[in-house]
Amino acid sequence: MITIEDLNGRLLAAEYAVRGPIVIRAQQLEEQGRKIIYCNIGNPQALKQKPLTFLRQVLSLMEYPELLEKSDLLKHYSRDLVERVRQVLERHPHGTGAYTQSTGIPFIRQAVAEFIQTRDGIPSSKDRVILTDGASKGAQGVLVALLKNVNDGFMIPIPQYPLYSASLTLYGGKQIGYFLDEQNSWQLNEGILTDSIIKAKSKGVNPVGIVVINPGNPTGAVLSYDNIKMIVEFARRNSLSVIADEVYQENVYDHRAKFHSFARVMHDMDETGVTLFSLHSVSKGFLGECGHRGGYLEFRNVPDNVVAQFVKLQSISLCANVSGQLATYLMVSPPKQGEESYETYIRERNEVLSSLKKRAEILGKGVNQIPGMSVDIPQGAMYAFVKIELPPDKDVDITVMSPEELSAYNARRDSDYCMRLLEETGICVVPGSGFGQLPGTLHFRTTFLPPVSEIEEFVVKLKQFHEHYAKVEALAS
Amino acid sequence: MITIEDLNGRLLAAEYAVRGPIVIRAQQLEEQGRKIIYCNIGNPQALKQKPLTFLRQVLSLMEYPELLEKSDLLKHYSRDLVERVRQVLERHPHGTGAYTQSTGIPFIRQAVAEFIQTRDGIPSSKDRVILTDGASKGAQGVLVALLKNVNDGFMIPIPQYPLYSASLTLYGGKQIGYFLDEQNSWQLNEGILTDSIIKAKSKGVNPVGIVVINPGNPTGAVLSYDNIKMIVEFARRNSLSVIADEVYQENVYDHRAKFHSFARVMHDMDETGVTLFSLHSVSKGFLGECGHRGGYLEFRNVPDNVVAQFVKLQSISLCANVSGQLATYLMVSPPKQGEESYETYIRERNEVLSSLKKRAEILGKGVNQIPGMSVDIPQGAMYAFVKIELPPDKDVDITVMSPEELSAYNARRDSDYCMRLLEETGICVVPGSGFGQLPGTLHFRTTFLPPVSEIEEFVVKLKQFHEHYAKVEALAS
Numbered sequence: 001m002i003t004i005e006d007l008n009g010r011l012l013a014a015e016y017a018v019r020g021p022i023v024i025r026a027q028q029l030e031e032q033g034r035k036i037i038y039c040n041i042g043n044p045q046a047l048k049q050k051p052l053t054f055l056r057q058v059l060s061l062m063e064y065p066e067l068l069e070k071s072d073l074l075k076h077y078s079r080d081l082v083e084r085v086r087q088v089l090e091r092h093p094h095g096t097g098a099y100t101q102s103t104g105i106p107f108i109r110q111a112v113a114e115f116i117q118t119r120d121g122i123p124s125s126k127d128r129v130i131l132t133d134g135a136s137k138g139a140q141g142v143l144v145a146l147l148k149n150v151n152d153g154f155m156i157p158i159p160q161y162p163l164y165s166a167s168l169t170l171y172g173g174k175q176i177g178y179f180l181d182e183q184n185s186w187q188l189n190e191g192i193l194t195d196s197i198i199k200a201k202s203k204g205v206n207p208v209g210i211v212v213i214n215p216g217n218p219t220g221a222v223l224s225y226d227n228i229k230m231i232v233e234f235a236r237r238n239s240l241s242v243i244a245d246e247v248y249q250e251n252v253y254d255h256r257a258k259f260h261s262f263a264r265v266m267h268d269m270d271e272t273g274v275t276l277f278s279l280h281s282v283s284k285g286f287l288g289e290c291g292h293r294g295g296y297l298e299f300r301n302v303p304d305n306v307v308a309q310f311v312k313l314q315s316i317s318l319c320a321n322v323s324g325q326l327a328t329y330l331m332v333s334p335p336k337q338g339e340e341s342y343e344t345y346i347r348e349r350n351e352v353l354s355s356l357k358k359r360a361e362i363l364g365k366g367v368n369q370i371p372g373m374s375v376d377i378p379q380g381a382m383y384a385f386v387k388i389e390l391p392p393d394k395d396v397d398i399t400v401m402s403p404e405e406l407s408a409y410n411a412r413r414d415s416d417y418c419m420r421l422l423e424e425t426g427i428c429v430v431p432g433s434g435f436g437q438l439p440g441t442l443h444f445r446t447t448f449l450p451p452v453s454e455i456e457e458f459v460v461k462l463k464q465f466h467e468h469y470a471k472v473e474a475l476a477s
Numbered sequence: 478m479i480t481i482e483d484l485n486g487r488l489l490a491a492e493y494a495v496r497g498p499i500v501i502r503a504q505q506l507e508e509q510g511r512k513i514i515y516c517n518i519g520n521p522q523a524l525k526q527k528p529l530t531f532l533r534q535v536l537s538l539m540e541y542p543e544l545l546e547k548s549d550l551l552k553h554y555s556r557d558l559v560e561r562v563r564q565v566l567e568r569h570p571h572g573t574g575a576y577t578q579s580t581g582i583p584f585i586r587q588a589v590a591e592f593i594q595t596r597d598g599i600p601s602s603k604d605r606v607i608l609t610d611g612a613s614k615g616a617q618g619v620l621v622a623l624l625k626n627v628n629d630g631f632m633i634p635i636p637q638y639p640l641y642s643a644s645l646t647l648y649g650g651k652q653i654g655y656f657l658d659e660q661n662s663w664q665l666n667e668g669i670l671t672d673s674i675i676k677a678k679s680k681g682v683n684p685v686g687i688v689v690i691n692p693g694n695p696t697g698a699v700l701s702y703d704n705i706k707m708i709v710e711f712a713r714r715n716s717l718s719v720i721a722d723e724v725y726q727e728n729v730y731d732h733r734a735k736f737h738s739f740a741r742v743m744h745d746m747d748e749t750g751v752t753l754f755s756l757h758s759v760s761k762g763f764l765g766e767c768g769h770r771g772g773y774l775e776f777r778n779v780p781d782n783v784v785a786q787f788v789k790l791q792s793i794s795l796c797a798n799v800s801g802q803l804a805t806y807l808m809v810s811p812p813k814q815g816e817e818s819y820e821t822y823i824r825e826r827n828e829v830l831s832s833l834k835k836r837a838e839i840l841g842k843g844v845n846q847i848p849g850m851s852v853d854i855p856q857g858a859m860y861a862f863v864k865i866e867l868p869p870d871k872d873v874d875i876t877v878m879s880p881e882e883l884s885a886y887n888a889r890r891d892s893d894y895c896m897r898l899l900e901e902t903g904i905c906v907v908p909g910s911g912f913g914q915l916p917g918t919l920h921f922r923t924t925f926l927p928p929v930s931e932i933e934e935f936v937v938k939l940k941q942f943h944e945h946y947a948k949v950e951a952l953a954s
Contacts, residue, residue, distance in 0.1 A: 001778045002718055002752045004786065006685070008625050011786055019579055019792040027578075045574035053543075059573075060541035063800075064533040073550050076543075096800075097522035099760075099767040101504075102496055133610055133770070136794045144647070148485050166793045170621070208483070241479055275479045283576075290576040291799035293610070301478045309481065309488055315496040316643045317613045321798040322768035323540075323573075 014169040016162050017434020022418050026428040037454055039446040040428045042217070042382040044288030044352075047449045052287060052348050054081060054341045055330045061085040062096055062326055078341035088326070096322040102315035104131025104296075105322075108329040112296050115332035120264035128299040130310060131328055133320045134290075135247045135281035138297035139211075140167050141313055142243055142277045146208050147173040153200060155193070155210040155240070159385060159435030159443070161217040176200040176207055179438055182387070185376055186221035188212070193234050209241040210234075215248040215259065218385045218435045218445035220360070220378025222257035228265045232274055241275040247295070250285035253357035254379035263300055276300040282327040284382065286352040294324030294331070356382070359448040359455050366459030370466055382449055385432065388417065388442045388466070391473050398440070406439045414442045420469060425461040491646040493639050494911020499895050503905040514931055516923040517905045519694070519859040521765030521829075524926045529764055529825050531558055531818045532807045538562040539573055539803055555818035565803070573799040579792035581608025581773075582799075585806040589773050592809035597741035605776040607787060608805055610797045611767075612724045612758035615774035616688075617644050618790055619720055619754045623685050624650040630677060632670070632687040632717070636862055636912035636920070638694040653677040653684055656915055659864070662853060663698035665689070667707050674715055686718040687711075692725040692736065695862045695912050695922035697837070697855025699734035705742045709751055718752040724772070727762035730834035731856035740777055753777040759804040761859065763829040771801030771808070833859070836925040836932050843936030847943055859926055862909065865894065865919045865943070868950050875917070883916045891919045897946060902938040 004012070023040050030036045038047065045051060057077050060067075062085060067073055074082050089095065091107045103109065109126035116124035132138040140163075143154065153174025156164045160177075168175050178196040181189040197207055212231060214223040223231075235242050244262035252259050262276055281295035299307055314320075335341040363384055364377030372389040390413065392398075398406055411433035418431045421444075432443025448455060481489070500517050507513045515524065522528060534554050537544075539562060544550055551559050566572065568584045580586065586603035593601035609615040617640075620631065630651025633641045637654075645652050655673040658666040674684055689708060691700040700708075712719050721739035729736050739753055758772035776784055791797075812818040840861055841854030849866040867890065869875075875883055888910035895908045898921075909920025925932060 001750055001780070002623070002783060003780060004782045006625060007622055007783065007786055011622050011790060014789065014793065016789060016793050019789075019795075041576065043576045046571045046576065051572070051574045056541040056543075060537045060544065063540055064537035066530075066533075067537065067553065070553055073553060076547055076550060094523045094768070095528070097528045097766050097768045099518065099520045099523065133798060134795065140794070145484055145488050146479070148483060163793060170790075170793070273478055289574050290795070291571070291574045293795075293798040303478070303480060305481045306479060306484065309484055312491065312493060312496075313488060313647075316491065316493050316640060316647070317617070318496075318611065318767070318770075321610060321770040321801055323800045324798055 010170050010172055014166040015434070016166045017430050018162060020430075020434065022415070022422055022430065023428060025419065026422055029422070029426070034426055036426045036428055037450055037458055038428050039450065039458070040430050042284060042447055042449065043290050044382070044449050045290065048451055049288050049352060049449070050348070051289065052345065054078065054335050054345050055287060055289065055327060057081045057341075058085055058330055059323060059326060062088065065089060065095060078339070080335060080339035080341050096326070098322075100319045100322060100325065102311055102319050103129070104320055104325050108325055111329050111333045112298070116263060116298060120261055120267065122264055122267040124263075124298065128302070128307065130297045130314055131320045131325045132295045132297055133324060134283060134293040135245065135279040135295040136163055137320070138277075138279050138295060139163060139243060139245065141297065141310060142209075143167050143171055143173060145310060145313060146241060147171055148208070149206065151204055151206050152208045153205045154243070155196065155207055157188075157211065157213060157216075159218050159432065159437055159445075160211070161213060161245070162434055164211050165436070174200070174205045176205060177436060180216070180219060180221070182438065185379075186216055186219035187223060187227045188231055190230050190234060197238055207238060207240055209243055211243045211245065212262070213245040215251055215380030217248065217381050218383045220376065220381045220383050220385065222252055222254070222259060222380040225260045225265060228260055228262060229269065232262070232266055232269060232271055235274045236271065241277065244276060244278040246278055247281040247284045248381040249280065250353070251356065251382060252380040253353075253360050254377075257379040259380070263298070266300065272301055275302050282324065282331050285331070286349045287327070287331055288352070289327050292324045292327040293321055294327040296328055355452070356448065359452060360384070362452065362455050363446070363448040363459065366456075367462070370463045372466060372470055378448065382447050383445055384448060385435070385443050385445050388444065390417070390442060391470060393473075403439055407433070410437070410439070410442060414444060417442070417469065418444055421462070421465055425465050427458055427461060487647050487649055491643045492911070493643045494907050495639060497907075497911065499892070499899055499907065500905060502896065503899055506899070506903070511903055513903045513905055514927055514935055515905050516927065516935070517907050519761060519924055519926065520767050521859070521926050522767065525928055526765045526829060526926070527825070528766065529822065531555065531812050531822050532764060532766065532804060534558045534818075535562055535807055536800060536803060539565065542566060542572060555816070557812060557816035558818050573803070575799075577796045577799060577802065579788055579796050580606070581797055581802050585802055588806050588810045589775070593740060593775060597738055597744065599741055599744040601740075601775065605779070605784065607774045607791055608797045608802045609772045609774055610770040610801060611760060612722065612756040612772040613640055614797070615754075615756050615772060616640060616720060616722065618774065618787060619686075620644050620648055620650060622787060622790060623718060624648055625685070626683065628681055628683050629685045630682045631720070632673065632684055634665075634688065634690060634693075636695050636909065636914055636922075637688070638690060638722070639911055641688050642913070651677070651682045653682060654913060657693070657696060657698070659915065662856075663693055663696035664700060664704045665708055667711060670711050684715060684717055686720055688720045688722065689739070690722040692728055692857030694725065694858050695860045697853065697858045697860050697862065699729055699731070699736060699857040702737045702742060705737055705739060706746065709739070709743055709746060709748055712751045713748065718754065721753060721755040723755055724758040724761045725858040726757065727830070728833065728859060729857040730830075730837050731854075734856040736857070740775070743777065749778055752779050759801065759808050762808070763826045764804070764808055765829070766804050769801045769804045770798055771804040773805055832929070833925065836929060837861070839929065839932050840923070840925040840936065843933075844939070847940045849943060849947055855925065859924050860922050861925060862912070862920050862922050865891075865921065867894070867919060868947060870950070880916055884910070887914070887916070887919060891921060894919070894946065895921055898939070898942055902942050904935055904938060
């Protein structure tokens with residue numbers, strides 16, 4: 001029988017806190033009848049966000065096209081959507097049940113290219129688009145393809161969504177962390193990037209790419225145009241490919257902030273040397289269709305023979321799931337003005353986005369009123385990365401710790417904090433150490449996805465808990 | 478800009494002929510208006526197999542549960558299925574739009590465990606089941622987890638479905654090929670297995686597992702009970718884990734053959750030492766729901782802490798797509814006798830299976846009447862691995878070739894053959910070298926999935942082509 005000693009050491013070493021021990025404990029408590037407020041993961045429909053009607057009407061008809069022949073039934077569907085389904089079936093008669101081309105259904109890739117053209121006013125080609133099972137699979141494909149030698153590594157933000165650190169560990173790539181600038185709304189800082197890459201090279205690590213998450217996870221920050229320009233120039237100087245994780249592009253709440261795609265900024269710069277992989281997904285935005293695992297990967301400044309290798313990689317697992325491909329199609333090609341389904345679509349979209357904006361504010365403002373806690377009110381995405389202060393631990397002298405020891409010590413402290421928070425209040429958040437944080441600081445990541453009433457309850461409970469926890473800690477130390 | 482030289486050499490080396498150059502050429506010809514008979518891939522619904530009504534009715538309601546409130550509409554659905562959807566939504570209120578637990582929705586894992594219990598009369602636990610995006614993802618997960626050191630390898634059949642060779646190449650594992658015994662209905666042969674493992678060890682390769690595909694892809698063979706027992710004993714003696722790819726378990730056409738699961742045979746043997754990973758999928762059988770990417774991985778003789786590592790691996794990509802999970806649920810829990818949908822289900826199932834049986838026979842018998850071609854009439858799965866004889870090439874002395882040279886020479890010959898077959902007849906099959914074959918032999922793999930009329934056309938065209946091709950080859954040499 002195999003034992004844990006027989007397993008791939010890189011799998012054993014990989015960490016993915018978003019679904020780690022605290023979440024497993026939360027599920028146990030829930031089974032015992034406790035009410036849990038799940039703020040650990042960006043999973044809107046598990047927290048009562050309703051799916052968009054137009055999207056589900058189309059998917060429902062696509063699963064059972066016989067319904068198109070029942071005229072009495074079609075009154076329950078918008079006419080334009082019925083027409084849309086007929087068009088889809090004309091262009092793709094195999095429906096949802098057959099493997100598609102490895103890269104995805106051609107007309108959907110074309111629709112993605114047109115979406116990018118319209119969004120950014122720049123050219124885009126369907127032959128540079130691959131439909132993926134969510135953005136995660138696209139990101140992992142890029143890492144697998146670009147990690148050539150054992151010392152190759154990717155620059156990843158700290159804090160970051162742990163898909164990147166976990167996948168790099170799993171595939172044997174080096175992590176080159178760069179700190180986001182918490183003092184400066186979590187933007188990237190050129191000096192920090194430069195220091196980070198110099199340090200990595202001095203250790204023999206060969207940086208091949210940089211991961212940028214915009215809007216940010218877990219930070220909720222939206223990068224400025226100039227910040228993106230700086231990153232592209234940095235990538236060019238250092239011969240790095242860019243992975244632009246842009247899955248939160250629709251989730252911008254602050255009217256002073258605006259989403260700028262890397263594709264558009266690079267186009268404006270006439271940048272033809274930096275290779276760009278950009279990712280999008282149906283899981284976030286206002287669709288929140290996480291369960292459908294749909295998304296795409298777009299390539300820029302990549303030769304045909306490299307794209308062909310990505311196609312082969314995709315082909316080994318055959319193709320992305322077709323319902324997810326269709327959800328991606330509907331995301332990039334929603335109802336148009338004048339169509340019957342348009343008004344409902346706009347109303348539902350606006351409800352989701354304005355409610356998220358409201359919840360971001362309630363959470364941000366509430367947390368900032370708790371002594372010992374601070375957070376930037378999230379400009380975008382679905383998360384807040386809350387800084388917490390705990391009384392110093394008198395038994396421990398952190399000044400004599402190595403950076404690694406300090407980081408391990410902090411990880412214990414923030415994990416203990418989040419586990420106690422869960423046990424005492426039912427609130428499930430993820431320790432900052434699961435994303436990375438500046439040594440000596442402590443955080444947790446929370447979503448602002450629960451309904452407004454629960455967010456309000458969250459803030460009250462968090463305050464009570466924190467005051468009590470800090471007091472007990474202070475007494476103990 | 479990245480170039481092909483920057484890419485992971487293991488990706489460049491991976492080969493996946495099922496979607497390789499011949500298929501790409503077929504797609505080009507089709508775009509130019511040629512009629513192509515696609516026999517390259519087991520994709521039934523792309524070849525006019527109809528989806529099962531009960532499965533699509535449930536998925537359609539699950540995508541748009543508002544339909545449950547329209548009483549006039551529900552007459553288009555079987556009552557038991559409407560009730561079933563209500564039960565699913567009670568047990569899983571998040572529907573299709575939310576991430577599930579990393580391992581999949583608990584009640585569906587429970588249904589899988591009960592399916593195995595019923596199929597085999599043996600215990601099975603939901604905590605030893607992970608729902609996956611098709612079987613491919615399950616297989617790849619096992620390879621990633623078990624490849625610990627650079628010299629670790631898996632025994633894989635020759636011929637084999639190239640998922641295994643491609644994934645091993647990609648993950649840096651060694652391939653330890655073992656020939657299937659074509660003379661003996663493609664069963665496994667203990668002597669060949671032993672020779673193969675001895676040879677691998679002498680080269681410093683460390684075998685950690687053996688892949689067995691039953692019923693066979695590309696062979697169409699069904700393994701006997703005793704053959705499976707022999708394999709389990711071989712695995713025990715050599716401390717190998719077993720990957721049992723059992724996705725064709727419903728596809729057995731020959732009344733003398735019977736599917737025996739590895740789980741059942743191991744249970745009968747009181748085998749508690751050999752670790753088993755068994756795979757199943759909604760893509761094959763009589764559902765043919767390839768596009769939904771649903772399947773499961775069941776573990777036996779695996780400690781909890783090893784399962785936990787697989788759960789973590791799954792969590793990094795969040796979870797399998799929910800429609801695929803639901804399709805898996807419906808596969809393992811179809812309509813029951815007495816329910817309204819039962820009769821249609823049985824009729825549709827029987828139509829698919831009896832038609833596949835008929836097509837297997839037409840293809841097998843037809844091919845065997847072509848001089849220079851032979852094939853076992855497929856007992857199961859969806860494929861025939863056809864042996865072809867071509868006149869010797871007088872310019873080439875194969876007796877002086879190394880095994881590697883001979884294998885490369887044969888690969889050119891069978892690829893040329895299949896490309897010419899495509900160009901001249903529109904028939905798209907995959908060269909035997911894409912699956913592996915005994916040195917000196919030539920094959921191609923074809924599905925028997927096209928409709929009966931096309932299979933008949935296939936046989937006629939194949940005969941004409943082969944006679945002509947062999948004649949031209951003989952003249953040229």
